[in-house]
Amino acid sequence: MADVKKYAEHDFSKVRGLTGISDNQIAEHLKLYAGYVKRTNTLTEKLFALCGDGKASGADPVYAELTRRMGFEYNGMVLHEYYFGNLTGGAQAEPPAGGKLRKAIEASFGGKYETWLADFRAVATMPGVGWAILYQDPNTGWLSNHWITLHNDGNPAGFKPILVMDGWEHAFMRDYQATERAKYVDAFFKNVNWQTCESRLK
Structure with a gap:
């Protein structure tokens, strides 16, 4: 069986010095993001193992619940990456006119x-x-x-x-x-x- 894919945390260490959003707030929020990455990897591994063992079944409540949970954890990871990715200190107030x-x-x-x-x-x-x-x-x-x-x-x-x-x-x-x-x-x-x-x- 092929190796299970692993997701890595993105480096958002430069998301500091924001106006009105403290470094402590960002640091705490990044811990929550790290949890999404960890749980996404855990669920990926568990579901991959069930598939590899021929145990994937919609009738199995464990498999079904893990699959549903994957959508929540995965999207939580990805949306946080978009969120931290569109933050920066010293930003312009608006997108440039004509851009x-x-x-x-x-x-x-x-x-x-x-x-x-x-x-x-x-x-x-x-x-x-x-x-x-x-x-x-x-x-x-x-x-x-x-x-x-x-x-x-x-x-x-x-x-x-x-x-x-x-x-x-x-x-x-x-x-x-x-x-x-x-x-x-x-x-x-x-x-x-x-x-x-x-x-x-x-």
């Missing part, structure tokens, strides 16, 4: 960046735990904002994440109260690496 990303946002939101921003902020401050994500439709190139619950619930199939914001309380509660997500959203937008986001566009 590819700015143009794509404006083309998708009635010609106004402000319309998109208001919509994203509205999504990001809705009650509940989850993620606010700007996606690109691979077929049309259009951009749209989405609320994603539980990592694996609500992701539009085939769409590409462009800007990812973790809206779970663990992302901000060292710095803000549970009722202060709007302040965290303000801080998030002071640290967006727009160049990285633009590189994700097709």
Whole structure:
């Protein structure tokens, strides 16, 4: 049997010195991300072993539950990689005017960046735990904002994440109260690496 694939933690040690999001908050959050990587590897190994032993069966509640759990852990790992990947200290307040990303946002939101921003902020401050994500439709190139619950619930199939914001309380509660997500959203937008986001566009 072939070797089981292993996922490695990405190095986000440079995600420091953010405005309104403390280094302690990031350090604690990165520990949580490391847990997703570890659990993804554990589940991959267990499921690979069951398949290799000819024990993969949808009728087996253990196999079925491990498979369902894999979607949660895997997407938790990947979305955190997008999230930390689109953060940087000393960021620009907005994507540059005339740039590819700015143009794509404006083309998708009635010609106004402000319309998109208001919509994203509205999504990001809705009650509940989850993620606010700007996606690109691979077929049309259009951009749209989405609320994603539980990592694996609500992701539009085939769409590409462009800007990812973790809206779970663990992302901000060292710095803000549970009722202060709007302040965290303000801080998030002071640290967006727009160049990285633009590189994700097709």
